[in-house]
Amino acid sequence: MSGLEELGITGGDFLQEALTNCSDPIAAIEEFQNENGVLLPSLKPALPFLDLHGIRRFEFHESTLEQLRDKLLSRIAELANSGEEKNMSVLGDLLGKCFPVIKVKTVRPVVMCILKHIPNIKEEYLAQILDDKELYAEAATEVKRQIWQDSQALFGDEVSPLLQQYITEKETSLFSHENSSMTFFLPSPRTRRQGDVVQKLVNMIGKNVKLYDMVLQFLRTLFLRTRNVHYCTLRAELLMAVHDHEMNEICSVDPCHKFTWCVDACIREKIVNANRSRELQGFLDGIKKGQEFVLGDLSMILCDPYALNTIALSTVKSLQHCISMDSLPRENQELQLLVRMMALGLGAWDMIDSQVFKEPRLDITLFTKFMPDIVGMMVDDQIRSVKSKLDEPMPGFQVPSELYATHIKNSSIASVFAMYYTLQVSRHKDKMAILQMLPTLIHCENDRVYEDTFLHSMVSHLIQMADEFANDDFCICVFDDFLLTGLSRESVLRHLLRLVWFVHPKLSQTRLDLLLEIMHPNNEHSDVVHSTFQQLSVKISTYTPSPVAAPEQLDSPLMSVPAPTPGITDKV
Numbered sequence: 001m002s003g004l005e006e007l008g009i010t011g012g013d014f015l016q017e018a019l020t021n022c023s024d025p026i027a028a029i030e031e032f033q034n035e036n037g038v039l040l041p042s043l044k045p046a047l048p049f050l051d052l053h054g055i056r057r058f059e060f061h062e063s064t065l066e067q068l069r070d071k072l073l074s075r076i077a078e079l080a081n082s083g084e085e086k087n088m089s090v091l092g093d094l095l096g097k098c099f100p101v102i103k104v105k106t107v108r109p110v111v112m113c114i115l116k117h118i119p120n121i122k123e124e125y126l127a128q129i130l131d132d133k134e135l136y137a138e139a140a141t142e143v144k145r146q147i148w149q150d151s152q153a154l155f156g157d158e159v160s161p162l163l164q165q166y167i168t169e170k171e172t173s174l175f176s177h178e179n180s181s182m183t184f185f186l187p188s189p190r191t192r193r194q195g196d197v198v199q200k201l202v203n204m205i206g207k208n209v210k211l212y213d214m215v216l217q218f219l220r221t222l223f224l225r226t227r228n229v230h231y232c233t234l235r236a237e238l239l240m241a242v243h244d245h246e247m248n249e250i251c252s253v254d255p256c257h258k259f260t261w262c263v264d265a266c267i268r269e270k271i272v273n274a275n276r277s278r279e280l281q282g283f284l285d286g287i288k289k290g291q292e293f294v295l296g297d298l299s300m301i302l303c304d305p306y307a308l309n310t311i312a313l314s315t316v317k318s319l320q321h322c323i324s325m326d327s328l329p330r331e332n333q334e335l336q337l338l339v340r341m342m343a344l345g346l347g348a349w350d351m352i353d354s355q356v357f358k359e360p361r362l363d364i365t366l367f368t369k370f371m372p373d374i375v376g377m378m379v380d381d382q383i384r385s386v387k388s389k390l391d392e393p394m395p396g397f398q399v400p401s402e403l404y405a406t407h408i409k410n411s412s413i414a415s416v417f418a419m420y421y422t423l424q425v426s427r428h429k430d431k432m433a434i435l436q437m438l439p440t441l442i443h444c445e446n447d448r449v450y451e452d453t454f455l456h457s458m459v460s461h462l463i464q465m466a467d468e469f470a471n472d473d474f475c476i477c478v479f480d481d482f483l484l485t486g487l488s489r490e491s492v493l494r495h496l497l498r499l500v501w502f503v504h505p506k507l508s509q510t511r512l513d514l515l516l517e518i519m520h521p522n523n524e525h526s527d528v529v530h531s532t533f534q535q536l537s538v539k540i541s542t543y544t545p546s547p548v549a550a551p552e553q554l555d556s557p558l559m560s561v562p563a564p565t566p567g568i569t570d571k572v
Contacts, residue, residue, distance in 0.1 A: 018032065047060075062106075065106055069106070069107070069109065069110060072110055073109065073110060073113050076091065076094075076110070076113050076114055076117065077113070077117075079091055079117075080117035088117075088118075088119075091114055091117060091118060092118065094114055095111070095114045095115065095118060095125075098110060098111050098114070099111055099125055102128075102129075102135065103132075103135070108138065112138060112139060112140060112143070115129075115139070115140065115142075115143045116140040116142045116143060117142075120146075121143065121146050126143075126146055126147050129143065129147065130147055130151075130154075141203060141204060141206070142206070144158075144204075145204070145205075145206055145208050145211060148204075148211055148214075149208060149210045149211055149214075152214055155211065155214055156214075156218060158204065159201070159204070159214075159215060159218060162197050162200055162201060163197075163218065163219075163222065163231075163234070165196075165197050166195075166197040166198075166230065166234055167228060167230050167231075169195070169197070170184075170230045170233070171452075174452045174453065174456045175452075175456075175491075175494045175495070175498065175528075176498075177497065177498040177501040177502075177532065177535075177536075180460065180463045180464070180502050181460055182456065182457050182460040184305075184453065184456050184457075185306065185309055185457065188268055189237070189240065189264050189267050189268050189306070190244075190268070192237060192306075193237040193238075193240055193241040193244070195237075197234075198234070198237050198238060198241050199241065201215060201238055201241075202238070202241045202242060202245060202247075205242070205250075206247075207247050207249045207250065209249060209250055209253055212242070212250050212254075215238065216235065216238075216297075219231045219232075219234060219235050219238075219300075220296075220300070220352060223300065223348075223349065223352070224349065224352060224353055227349055229303055229304065229305055229453075230305075231300075232300045232301070232303040232304045232305075232348065233304045233305060233306060235297070235300050235301065235304070236260055236263070236264070236300075236301050236304045236306075236307070239251075239254060239256065239257060239260050240260060240261070240264050243257065243261060255291070255294045255297070256294065256297045256298055256301055258283065259280065259283040259298060259301065260301050262276055262279050262280055262283070263280070263301055263302070263304075263307050263310075266280075266307075266310050266311075266314075267306050267307060267310045270310060270313065271310065271313070271314050271317065272310060272311060272314040272334070272337075272338060274334060277333075277334045277337050277338075280337065280341065281337050283298075284298075284340070284341075284359075292357040292358070293357050294357075295344070295351065295357040295358070295359065296348075296351055296352050296355075296357055298344060299344045299345060299347060299348035299351050299352070300348050300352070302341050302342075302344045302345030302348065303345040303346070303348035303349070304345075305453040307345060308342065308345050308346075308416070309453070309457075311338050311341055311342050311345070312342065312416050312417075312419075312420040313420065314334075314338055315335060315338045315339065315342070315417065315420070316420050316421060316424055318332055318334055318335040318338060319335070319371065319374060319375055319378060320378065322335075322375060323375060323378060323379060323382075328372065329367050329371035329372060329375065330367035330368055330371075335367075335371075336367070339362060339366065339367075339413060340359065340362065342413055342416060343359070343360040343362060343412075343413055344359060344360070346360075346412045346413065346416070347360045347412075362413075363411060363413075365407075366407070366411065366413060366414060369403055369407075370403065370404065370407040370411075370414050370417070371417070373400075373401055373403055373404050373407075374404075374417055374418070374421055377400070377421070377433075377436075377437075378421070381425060381428075381430055381433050384430075384432060384433075385430070400436065400437070400440055404418070404440070405440065405443060408440070408441075408443055408444050408445065409443050409444070409445060410445060411445055412445045412446065412448060414445070415441075415444035415445045415446075415448045415449070416448070418437070418440070418441060418444065419441060419444065419448070419449055419454050421437065422434070422437045422438060422441060422458070423454075423457055423458060423461065425437060426458060426461035426462065426465070427461050429464070429465050431465070431468055431474065434474075434477065435473065435474070435477050438477055438478065438481065438482050439477060439481035439482055441482065442481070442482060442485050442486070447486070449486075450486045450489055450491070450492055452491050452495070455491070455492065455495040456495065459495050459498055459499045462478060462499060462503070463499060463502045463503060466502060466503045466505075466506050467506060468506075469503045469506040469507055470506045470507075470508075472508075472511075475507065475511055478499075479496075479511075479515065483495070483496050483499070484496075484518065487518065487519075490525055490526065490529060493519060493521070493525070493529060494528075494529060494532065496515075496519060497519060497529070497532050497533060497536055500512075500515055500519070500536060501536055501539065504536075504539075504540050504543070505543060505545065512540070516537065516540070519533060520533065521533050
């Protein structure tokens with residue numbers, strides 16, 4: 001049954017039965033038309049004119065239905081947008097009368113429109129929509145939200161493809177060989193959260209706090225399962241996207257809202273300045289007893305690679321400030337807060353996994369021994385730079401101290417300091433410092449140096465130093481002592497492919513052949529690695545060096561004029 005019978009309207013089943021049992025089908029059809037047509041006395045004389053014009057009754061009734069439907073949809077929208085309680089009651093009554101015909105496709109838009117504007121739909125209606133795939137597919141997001149909030153598994157099935165798409169987009173940005181610059185950290189926070197995935201998630205959630213909480217639970221679970229830090233990025237971007245849409249119902253119940261807002265401003269400004277430091281410290285110090293669980297979400301916000309990148313860059317600037325002010329790192333309060341936040345971010349996975357919500361205890365030797373060691377190396381870099389400009393003898397190659405090696409091996413914070421110090425010297429194209437620092441990074445705690453976000457930035461800086469790859473010592477440092485030691489990871493291979501993509505013209509043929517042999521993927525590698533390697537091979541085989549421009553021959557009478565004798569102008 002189509003549902004018309006429930007409203008007292010004879011439908012197709014009635015007509016089929018009448019035609020089956022009648023003796024005169026033509027008379028039965030006429031009787032059906034008279035009883036179920038548009039019953040307007042003024043219309044009946046006009047119908048023969050339609051017949052004369054060859055317009056079928058079906059077309060006439062369909063056109064009439066469309067016009068009535070459009071007017072009804074417009075009226076429903078007016079009632080819903082009025083915000084008056086009595087009008088919502090009218091819509092509720094109307095829904096009860098027309099829901100039985102929801103399976104009639106011509107009338108379904110009216111039913112769906114009413115459902116869209118009803119904040120609390122009856123469970124029996126939701127169950128009927130859920131049981132019919134066609135109805136569920138056509139239902140508005142507002143209707144689906146009411147279904148999802150009581151079906152976490154179904155909501156998870158809807159959200160899962162979006163989360164996978166988000167991770168794929170992040171990885172594409174990290175490994176793409178189409179651009180030599182740091183494309184990953186380039187977009188602003190607002191630009192990133194305008195992305196398709198984040199906006200779709202915001203639309204799916206709406207102002208429903210329960211759905212928002214479900215998405216956060218999905219992100220925590222996936223982060224624990226995969227250790228993929230991009231889920232932390234999505235946690236922050238989703239909250240700030242909700243903030244942009246002024247969904248105060250959600251912002252007011254998320255305890256991380258103001259803290260995330262402040263961190264987002266720091267990422268946008270590319271530094272944690274003094275004012276932001278005080279705000280962030282106030283948030284961390286203001287966590288009350290019994291609310292320590294908030295640290296779990298705060299640590300995810302700080303584990304976001306964009307947040308950690310901003311914090312780490314700010315620590316390097318703080319160390320430079322210590323040099324210029326001739327002060328010690330342990331005396332810098334802003335530096336202490338930055339390390340505190342860095343420790344929270346780096347410890348996010350352990351905190352959420354253990355459910356022990358305490359800030360990690362900081363090792364005092366980081367401030368009293370390790371950071372002064374880094375500051376000393378930064379001073380040496382400055383001295384070497386000044387001497388090179390003065391054409392003075394350059395100091396010889398210096399191996400970092402044993403204290404430095406011990407710290408980066410045992411401390412995640414020290415590892416990040418060493419990694420970002422290396423990024424800084426790479427950005428300044430300080431070859432001597434790179435030769436000194438890069439090989440040591442393979443000893444970083446938990447192989448942290450092979451994280452994709454760091455390698456993306458490191459490779460981007462190395463690409464800008466392409467000319468240095470003509471030197472064997474630089475190739476040994478970058479390839480043999482650094483990248484090739486982590487080649488068992490497919491991600492490292494993809495970063496290496498990106499580097500060779502841009503610097504291969506500067507490499508010697510022997511070095512290039514060796515790298516191609518080493519980088520050749522096997523059956524265990526993904527299709528994207530095989531594809532990239534194939535493209536690189538074609539690029540190398542078809543590469544043609546740019547011809548050296550011949551000096552232009554000047555045909556001018558001035559060329560025959562003798563050069564002036566030195567001192568002539570002084571005598572004049």
